[in-house]
Amino acid sequence: MALPFRIEPHDQPIPAAERAVRMADPGFGRVFTDHMAVIRWSEAEGWHDAHIAARAPLVMDPASSVLHYAQEIFEGLKAYRLADGSTALFRPEANARRFRDSARRLAMPELPEALFVEAIERLVEADRDWVPAPGVDGSLYLRPFQIASEVFLGVKPSTEYLFMVIASTVGAYWKGGVRAISTWVSPDHTRAAPGGTGAAKCGGNYAASLLAQKEAIAQGCDQVVFLDAVERRWVEELGGMNIFFVFDDGSIATPPLTGTILPGITRDSLLTIARDRGMTVREERYAVDAWRADAASGRLVEAFACGTAAVVTAIGQVVDAAGRFTIGDGQAGPVTTALGDALVAIQRGAANDPHRWLHRLA
Numbered sequence: 001m002a003l004p005f006r007i008e009p010h011d012q013p014i015p016a017a018e019r020a021v022r023m024a025d026p027g028f029g030r031v032f033t034d035h036m037a038v039i040r041w042s043e044a045e046g047w048h049d050a051h052i053a054a055r056a057p058l059v060m061d062p063a064s065s066v067l068h069y070a071q072e073i074f075e076g077l078k079a080y081r082l083a084d085g086s087t088a089l090f091r092p093e094a095n096a097r098r099f100r101d102s103a104r105r106l107a108m109p110e111l112p113e114a115l116f117v118e119a120i121e122r123l124v125e126a127d128r129d130w131v132p133a134p135g136v137d138g139s140l141y142l143r144p145f146q147i148a149s150e151v152f153l154g155v156k157p158s159t160e161y162l163f164m165v166i167a168s169t170v171g172a173y174w175k176g177g178v179r180a181i182s183t184w185v186s187p188d189h190t191r192a193a194p195g196g197t198g199a200a201k202c203g204g205n206y207a208a209s210l211l212a213q214k215e216a217i218a219q220g221c222d223q224v225v226f227l228d229a230v231e232r233r234w235v236e237e238l239g240g241m242n243i244f245f246v247f248d249d250g251s252i253a254t255p256p257l258t259g260t261i262l263p264g265i266t267r268d269s270l271l272t273i274a275r276d277r278g279m280t281v282r283e284e285r286y287a288v289d290a291w292r293a294d295a296a297s298g299r300l301v302e303a304f305a306c307g308t309a310a311v312v313t314a315i316g317q318v319v320d321a322a323g324r325f326t327i328g329d330g331q332a333g334p335v336t337t338a339l340g341d342a343l344v345a346i347q348r349g350a351a352n353d354p355h356r357w358l359h360r361l362a
Contacts, residue, residue: 001112003039005122006051010034016129023132026169028309029141033127037119037144037165041109047163050119052126055166061151065158071148072203073102076308077265078170079124079140081131082349082360087124089142089359090347092117094265099144102200107157108146116144121361123165130169134348141170141309173310180316180331181305183225183238184216185288187321191236191260193229198260205262209239219319223305227288228260234285236260238305241313242267246302246335247294251280266306266343272355273342288320295327302333304340312340 013034014022022031032055040049066072075095080088096113103110120142124131132138144165148158189212192198197205209224216224216239225243228234236255237243242264244254252274257263274281294300295318303315314332318325332340345351349358 001047001115003047003050003115005118006049007122007126008051008053009126010054012054019129023130023138023169026138026171028170028173029168031169033123033130033140033167033169035123035126035167037123039111039115039119039163041111041161041163043159047109047111047115050115052122060149063151063153065148065150065152068153069148069155070202070204071106071108071158071161072145073099073106073108073201074143074145074203075099075201077120077142077144078308078347079131079142079167079361080348081134081136083134084349085134087128087131087361088349089117089120089124089361091265091269091357092120092359094268095144098201098263098265099146102202103146105197105200106202108148109161111146111163117359119163119165120144123167124361127167130167132169138169138171141168142166143168170309173313180314181222182220182317182319183223183305183315184212184219184221185225185227185235185318185320186212186215187232188212189215189224189226190229190232191226191239194258194260196260199257199263201262206240213239221317221319225318233287233289235288235291237262241305241307241310243315244270244304244306245286245291245294245300246304246333248299248301249280250335251282252335253282253284253286255285256283264307266308266311269343269346269357270306270312270339273339273346276354277342291318292320292322292325295325301328302336303327304332304336311344312336 036055077095096116100110131140146163149162150158150160212224224239226236246252305313314336316330
């Protein structure tokens with residue numbers, strides 16, 4: 001499906017000097033670009049009215065469906081400035097596929113993958129100056145999302161939707177730079193149950209994680225770890241990231257995708273890189289009791305979390321109802337570092353890209 005994109009440039013973009021100030025230390029998710037991409041859907045017209053416009057507040061009726069029944073999905077991906085000055089996206093086609101899967105689960109119309117990618121390309125082209133220079137530890141974070149916009153209070157799928165992409169210049173996800181984080185294993189709260197929306201990237205999943213994340217902070221930890229909803233035994237994922245375990249025989253493991261875990265694109269990329277390097281990779285369940293025992297015995301030597309925002313982050317300490325334990329020496333280990341470095345090198349065009357993950361813009 002092809003749609004003509006209407007380009008409406010911002011008539012008062014951020015001046016270059018002010019843009020440079022904002023980009024110098026952007027943090028994460030607070031510095032936004034000049035434009036946004038918009039596509040509308042209705043039962044009568046399907047996908048239509050594709051355009052790039054000045055970023056501006058939304059005007060919504062208080063009875064808009066999304067505000068009451070949470071029909072909302074989103075994605076996250078990044079654009080990078082390469083050494084030759086060109087710009088590239090990392091695996092946008094994978095995000096497009098997952099976006100369609102999420103839409104299907106939430107009874108929303110599925111945006112064609114090519115149109116999803118084109119909307120992102122058009123926005124990056126319009127806001128190319130917001131992509132950090134090569135060599136700078138930063139990127140342009142892209143947030144595509146889709147919301148139900150019908151004005152109606154009945155409980156049913158909406159008949160109107162709004163797809164948008166906004167962009168934010170970002171630096172490191174963790175304040176203070178790269179370090180090993182601590183995690184709190186939630187004893188009371190779960191992220192998703194079988195048959196639920198755990199595999200969809202929808203806002204409701206993240207809303208459900210926030211109370212447990214608040215408890216993690218109260219315990220002096222950076223992130224929460226969720227166990228399965230049935231047995232409260234098996235490690236599933238963090239509040240917003242997948243999790244990996246590294247063992248003393250050089251193998252790595254991560255929980256399997258059983259419908260309650262988000263199929264992370266960073267997760268998939270790391271699994272592929274590890275297999276390319278000849279590592280033994282297992283997608284299998286891992287009990288929280290085994291996590292503690294293996295860390296104590298030395299069988300488990302590293303653990304790390306991964307996601308688009310933080311990329312790869314070592315887990316140094318774990319806190320649960322039984323107390324606190326340390327993984328390895330509490331710092332990022334060699335496998336975590338090597339896999340993270342390999343992924344970043346591909347993302348920034350500094351390494352061979354055998355799977356053609358980089359999507360270079362003209």
